[in-house]
Amino acid sequence: MNEQSPRKRPAKPYRRPKKDPVRILAFEALRAVDERDAYANLVLPPLLRKAREKEGFEPRDAALATELVYGTLRRQGTYDAIIASCVDRPLREVDPPVLDVLSLGAHQLLGTRIPPHAAVSATVELARVVLGDGRAKFVNAVLRRITAHDLDGWLEKVAPPYEDDPEAHLAVVHSHPRWIVSALWDALGGGRAGIEDLLEADNERPEVTLVARPGRATTDELVAVLGEDSALPGRWSPHAVRLAEGGEPGALEAVREGRAGVQDEGSQLVALALADVPLDGPDTRWLDGCAGPGGKAALLGALAAQRGAALLASEKQPHRARLVERALTGNPGPYQVIAADGTRPPWREGSFDRVLVDVPCTGLGALRRRPEARWRRRPEDVPGFAPLQRDLLREALRAVRVGGVVGYATCSPHPAETKAVVDDVLKREGVSAEWIDARPHMQGVPALGDGPDVQLWPHLHGTDAMYLALLRRTA
Numbered sequence: 336m337n338e339q340s341p342r343k344r345p346a347k348p349y350r351r352p353k354k355d356p357v358r359i360l361a362f363e364a365l366r367a368v369d370e371r372d373a374y375a376n377l378v379l380p381p382l383l384r385k386a387r388e389k390e391g392f393e394p395r396d397a398a399l400a401t402e403l404v405y406g407t408l409r410r411q412g413t414y415d416a417i418i419a420s421c422v423d424r425p426l427r428e429v430d431p432p433v434l435d436v437l438s439l440g441a442h443q444l445l446g447t448r449i450p451p452h453a454a455v456s457a458t459v460e461l462a463r464v465v466l467g468d469g470r471a472k473f474v475n476a477v478l479r480r481i482t483a484h485d486l487d488g489w490l491e492k493v494a495p496p497y498e499d500d501p502e503a504h505l506a507v508v509h510s511h512p513r514w515i516v517s518a519l520w521d522a523l524g525g526g527r528a529g530i531e532d533l534l535e536a537d538n539e540r541p542e543v544t545l546v547a548r549p550g551r552a553t554t555d556e557l558v559a560v561l562g563e564d565s566a567l568p569g570r571w572s573p574h575a576v577r578l579a580e581g582g583e584p585g586a587l588e589a590v591r592e593g594r595a596g597v598q599d600e601g602s603q604l605v606a607l608a609l610a611d612v613p614l615d616g617p618d619t620r621w622l623d624g625c626a627g628p629g630g631k632a633a634l635l636g637a638l639a640a641q642r643g644a645a646l647l648a649s650e651k652q653p654h655r656a657r658l659v660e661r662a663l664t665g666n667p668g669p670y671q672v673i674a675a676d677g678t679r680p681p682w683r684e685g686s687f688d689r690v691l692v693d694v695p696c697t698g699l700g701a702l703r704r705r706p707e708a709r710w711r712r713r714p715e716d717v718p719g720f721a722p723l724q725r726d727l728l729r730e731a732l733r734a735v736r737v738g739g740v741v742g743y744a745t746c747s748p749h750p751a752e753t754k755a756v757v758d759d760v761l762k763r764e765g766v767s768a769e770w771i772d773a774r775p776h777m778q779g780v781p782a783l784g785d786g787p788d789v790q791l792w793p794h795l796h797g798t799d800a801m802y803l804a805l806l807r808r809t810a
Contacts, residue, residue: 355460361400369431372711375404436466444478444481445489505531509538538703541703544569546572546596549574554576560589561578569600569603570796574603598630601700602630602799608773608777609635612740616688622687623646627652627656629661647671680730693744721751746802771807777789782795
């Protein structure tokens with residue numbers, strides 16, 4: 336008998352991949368962050384609006400998409416270390432879109448309660464849609480390797496022991512570049528517990544905080560509209576309201592009208608402290624010298640209006656000056672918004688009674704809100720900001736009258752961007768000024784350090800890591 340050739344199994348019919356709008360949106364957001372150096376907090380809202388209109392997104396869909404995007408960005412360093420141990424090539428040789436899909440899958444497996452089989456299946460389907468069937472097989476293989484351990488198990492495998500290299504251990508476990516771990520540790524001081532608390536706080540989802548602009552809205556009004564189940568009073572600022580998870584600030588009439596706005600409580604405290612310092616003599620002209628995008632300017636404008644003072648809000652970039660104008664629209668007191676360079680100001684020396692300069696910086700104090708910034712910044716960025724920060728502070732001290740007060744603020748706790756800038760400017764010849772102890776002007780706020788300057792912290796105050804120095808011009 337002739338041997339019969341074995342029958343070939345019939346080929347499986349091609350199955351079109353299932354399109355998952357939530358995960359496709361999350362992937363698109365990550366690609367925009369990577370390809371265009373965009374920020375997720377700017378990319379995500381228009382994508383979600385479009386999805387609500389075209390895909391019928393419900394609040395739970397938007398919440399999942401938001402968690403996937405921000406969770407993946409916050410934990411990118413940890414997930415990179417884990418993925419690197421599951422692939423047979425250096426990560427730099429993995430195409431960025433593939434790495435984004437793998438990171439989304441890793442976050443679902445290790446950072447959410449999504450069942451592993453569902454996380455793998457959904458991510459592979461996403462890969463088929465956005466990468467093609469061939470690369471989807473690679474994604475499937477890597478994700479199945481990741482399922483071998485939970486997050487703690489992986490960290491034991493991929494993080495160097497703390498005893499051998501503390502900074503490298505913290506960098507992998509808490510998903511921060513090593514140089515940022517080092518800089519934050521230097522700024523914070525203390526032992527392991529404090530820095531771990533800070534790094535963990537950077538990886539938590541920040542609350543949305545509103546400001547009820549004085550004379551225009553009240554916290555009671557905002558809480559009444561939102562409901563006590565959806566809103567809480569601020570911890571420190573008398574004008575703050577904290578939203579429960581999922582709250583929609585844009586749905587509030589007070590926000591749409593500009594009587595209230597979204598503003599971190601640390602940012603509010605900086606403006607309030609500057610306004611709280613007593614002055615001898617006139618108190619009629621205030622300046623916000625780095626006003627964009629307008630949150631502090633709007634609060635200062637409202638405070639100035641209650642005292643009959645006028646605010647000049649200056650911003651170098653015209654498009655940001657327009658944002659300031661929008662934030663101040665409807666302010667009851669006199670104000671003016673101009674596009675001007677604070678290092679070459681158009682105003683005369685000694686023109687103002689109070690001056691705030693919230694200077695450009697590395698933004699290391701707002702990594703909760705802009706997690707992608709930690710992967711973009713480099714150590715050399717810190718000295719790159721130094722000349723501008725010093726010039727802005729120097730001109731702010733010239734802009735204020737003798738006896739007037741200057742607030743130097745920055746959303747970075749890096750020592751080279753905070754006290755070192757102030758010390759350097761005060762040592763140079765020119766305008767004379769003295770420190771004012773800022774701590775009494777943040778009454779009720781604990782753990783403000785030894786003074787005279789103030790450093791706020793996410794893990795201690797629930798705010799961005801805002802820095803404030805208050806200075807009085809003496810000659």
